[in-house]
Amino acid sequence: MILSINTTHQPATDLGYLLHKNPSNAQSFNLAFGQAHVVYSQASHASCTANLILDIDPIGLVRGSGIADQYVNDRPYTSSSFLSVAMARVLREAMAGRSKERPDLAQTPIPLELRLTSLPVHSGEALLRRLFVPLGYDLEVEQLLLDARFPSWGASAYFNVTLRITATLASALIHLYVLIPVLDDEKHYWVGDDEVDKLLRFGSNWLETHPEREEIARRYLKHRRSLMRSALAQLEPELEKEPTPPTEKQQSLHQQRLEKVVQKLLESHAKKVLDLGCGEGKLLSLLLAHKQFERILGADVSHNALEIAAQRLKLPNPRVELLQSSITYLDARLRGFDAIALIEVIEHLELYRLEALERNVFGYLQAQTVLVSTPNAEFNSQWESLPVGTMRHKDHRFEWTRAEFGAWANRIATQYAYSVTIEGIGLEVEPVGSPSQIAIFKKDIPE
Numbered sequence: 224m225i226l227s228i229n230t231t232h233q234p235a236t237d238l239g240y241l242l243h244k245n246p247s248n249a250q251s252f253n254l255a256f257g258q259a260h261v262v263y264s265q266a267s268h269a270s271c272t273a274n275l276i277l278d279i280d281p282i283g284l285v286r287g288s289g290i291a292d293q294y295v296n297d298r299p300y301t302s303s304s305f306l307s308v309a310m311a312r313v314l315r316e317a318m319a320g321r322s323k324e325r326p327d328l329a330q331t332p333i334p335l336e337l338r339l340t341s342l343p344v345h346s347g348e349a350l351l352r353r354l355f356v357p358l359g360y361d362l363e364v365e366q367l368l369l370d371a372r373f374p375s376w377g378a379s380a381y382f383n384v385t386l387r388i389t390a391t392l393a394s395a396l397i398h399l400y401v402l403i404p405v406l407d408d409e410k411h412y413w414v415g416d417d418e419v420d421k422l423l424r425f426g427s428n429w430l431e432t433h434p435e436r437e438e439i440a441r442r443y444l445k446h447r448r449s450l451m452r453s454a455l456a457q458l459e460p461e462l463e464k465e466p467t468p469p470t471e472k473q474q475s476l477h478q479q480r481l482e483k484v485v486q487k488l489l490e491s492h493a494k495k496v497l498d499l500g501c502g503e504g505k506l507l508s509l510l511l512a513h514k515q516f517e518r519i520l521g522a523d524v525s526h527n528a529l530e531i532a533a534q535r536l537k538l539p540n541p542r543v544e545l546l547q548s549s550i551t552y553l554d555a556r557l558r559g560f561d562a563i564a565l566i567e568v569i570e571h572l573e574l575y576r577l578e579a580l581e582r583n584v585f586g587y588l589q590a591q592t593v594l595v596s597t598p599n600a601e602f603n604s605q606w607e608s609l610p611v612g613t614m615r616h617k618d619h620r621f622e623w624t625r626a627e628f629g630a631w632a633n634r635i636a637t638q639y640a641y642s643v644t645i646e647g648i649g650l651e652v653e654p655v656g657s658p659s660q661i662a663i664f665k666k667d668i669p670e
Contacts, residue, residue: 225340226275226306226399227264228392232333235271239263240325241392242273243316252313259309277309303343304404310396318400320393335395337386341367343407345380353435354402361387397425405442418444419454420527427531431458456618457525476649476658477505483648484564484594485509487663488516491592493561497522499550499584500568504532507543511536522548522557551579553587562592567659570597570619585639585664593641593664595632596648598622601655625656632662641666 230238239246246266252259257279264272310318322329344351348364355362363385369376388395401422422430422443430436436458437451444450484506488496494517498506501521510516519542523529529545536543548554550568563584572580584593600622603609614622623631629645636643641664647657 225277225338226310227272227336227338228275229270229272229336229338230333230392231270232328234268236266236268237325237328238271238273238392239266240322241317241329242314243322244273246271246273252309254309254312256305256308259313261313275306275309275313277306279305303407306339307400307403310400314396318393318396320391329393330391332389332391334389335387335392337395337399339382339384339386339399339403341381342384342403343380344382345408346406347380348382350406351382351384354405354439355386355398357434358398358429359388359390363387394429398429401425401430401439401443405439408442419450419457420525422454423457423525423527424530426458452617456616457528480566480596480648480659480661481506481509483646483661484566484596485513487594487661488562488564488592489513491562491665493592494518495560495562496520497557497560497563497588497590499557499563499565500524500571501532501545502528504535504545506564506566507532508535511540511543517542518560519543520546520557520560522546522550522554524549551576551583553583558588560588560590562594563588563590564594566594566596567598569595570616570622573620581635581639585635585641589639589666591666594661595664596659596661597628599628599647599656599658599660600624602652602658604655605652605658625660628660628662632664636664 228238228242232238236246242261244250244261244263246263249260249262252261254277257277260276260278262274262276264274266272316322320329348366351364352362365383366378367381367383368374369379386395422440426436426439430439433439437455440451440454440458444454488510492515494515496510496516496519498510498519498521501507501523502525504521507519507521510519521529521532521543522545523532524547526547529547532545536545538545546554546556548557550565551572565584569577569580584590598615598619600614601624603613603615603622604611606615609615625645632643632645635641643662643664645660645662648659648661649657651657
């Protein structure tokens with residue numbers, strides 16, 4: 224199988240710096256399933272073409288399995304998930320957008336032509352176009368015959384595909400890395416939770432807005448429903464816009480919520496702040512702007528979210544730290560903070576797991592101030608796009624009315640010796656209240 228990468232950006236030979244592969248030399252790489260070779264078929268000032276050639280050992284793939292006929296299939300000859308794995312191994316630096324010699328060029332859109340041979344597309348040309356056209360590609364598609372000697376046998380499920388776009392090389396390679404196994408609808412290796420993180424990491428900044436994101440997630444994760452639900456829940460943003468048309472001076476609900484939390488933390492005089500379920504670090508970045516907060520810790524269960532947060536915060540930074548941890552597990556690393564924020568977190572838990580969160584946050588961690596925000600279910604009727612009886616986000620396990628949230632907050636305050644006040648966040652509409660609600664817990668200190 225062959226992936227060809229061409230550019231006419233001048234000088235075109237700079238492609239070698241982006242790929243970290245010298246046009247003057249052929250290079251070979253040993254892989255678990257064969258060998259990969261990088262050779263240039265042309266390298267001039269005007270045009271440069273690099274070729275990643277994958278030579279799979281079909282017998283070696285099943286050696287020791289005891290089933291001799293397993294290697295008689297299309298895998299050694301098609302652009303399948305083997306090619307994606309080879310790209311990650313051989314073109315890792317290029318996919319990361321790094322180039323020591325041409326750092327600016329690595330972040331610059333350049334004209335690219337990418338050609339894939341014998342790409343299996345079992346849903347036909349229409350799927351090819353649904354996946355690549357929304358990303359800005361022009362396509363040239365050739366469907367291969369089952370056997371060129373016998374045209375009457377008809378067309379196969381294999382295509383030679385040429386993609387043209389002006390984009391960064393890294394983004395184009397990432398699109399191919401994700402979409403090649405999606406088109407094939409098959410992977411040669413086991414798919415588990417780490418594949419969700421991989422999909423979210425490589426899908427950052429494009430997959431969440433792709434019209435075929437559900438189909439991409441389904442095929443990439445080999446139709447495993449639990450993994451697909453997990454991926455889509457993290458890709459699909461919550462409803463955050465106010466129900467009235469925004470003006471230039473109006474802020475999104477998300478921004479109002481974050482600023483409300485910062486305000487409450489400033490009023491608490493906290494110096495050490497823990498953001499539980501910190502996600503991609505948006506609150507953490509706002510806290511860094513205030514010198515009052517001397518130590519800031521973000522904790523989240525998602526490794527992918529923490530990687531994005533690290534980039535947003537430009538770590539390392541002496542005032543902020545990130546940890547992978549769960550809001551329901553007792554973790555000594557999370558103790559000793561003046562204030563804890565759980566912002567739009569609790570509704571992502573099953574109700575039966577709330578008790579573990581309560582014991583952890585209010586019984587074990589025992590910060591002086593705890594802020595908990597959650598959607599107000601009564602406000603859902605104000606969104607015309609939200610069907611009656613549904614929740615704002617596919618990953619929400621519940622959404623409380625103001626009375627339900629108040630009852631929960633007051634029970635917690637009584638049980639763990641806190642006082643509590645509840646406020647609305649966002650536009651207030653009678654009689655349903657504000658779209659979001661926040662409880663401010665203060666630890667009662669005996670006189």
